Each structure stands twice: as structure tokens, then as C-alpha cells.
Amino acid sequence: MFVRIVKMGFYEQNIETFLANFDCNKEKIRQFKGCTFLELYRDKNDPTIFFTYSYWEAESDLENYRHSEVFKNVWAKTKPLFNIPPMAWSVDKLETLN
Secondary structure (H helix, E strand, C coil): EEEEEEEEEEEEEHHHHHHHHHHHHHHHCCCCEEEEEEEEEECCCCCCEEEEEEEEEEEEEEHHHHHHHHHHHHHHHHHHEEEEEEEEEECCCCCCCC
16 A cells, blocks of 8 residues: 655635535545545645645556546646646555554
8 A cells, every 4th residue: 555645736716626626526536446545635824735645555556547537537627727736746654653
């Protein structure tokens, strides 16, 4: 399992559009084969910055998602809303404390 972190910045006037699109598609993303967890965060100091955290069973699952119609539709609506280029990291989770 690994974690995918994506940082996205939006023009202020596009935030509601982004949030509506995310809301419409979050269950499709979460139910995609190999996705075991999905969260959306908003930066406390800059309300135009958002992060998604998703857990994936295998890199091939993430790649299958990134080539799916679900991703293509979400990305086509999200990409024009950015005010900065998105950044993404794939990281291995080493430890969790509860």
C-alpha cells in the first residue's frame, strides 16, 4: 500500500466549482479498484490550496485509475481551475500512531 498526495491551488472564483466536482465524483474515486481511502484537505492559511490524500493497494491500481474515464472526466473539469501547477507525490506509509 502507498499514499498519493496531490496539492492543488485554485483561483478563488473557481473553488466552489472544484468542490462541487469533487463532491460529485468522490465516491467513484473511492470505489475505484485499489483505492482504500480518500480525503480532501484545505490549507488553514491559504484557502485556495487543497490536498487530496488517497491510499492505493498497488501502483498499477493508481495507474489504472489515471487512465480511466473517471479520472479523465474529473481532470478535464479540474485542470482549467488551477492558479498554480498541481504537485503530486507517491509515498510509502512507514508508521501510524493512534
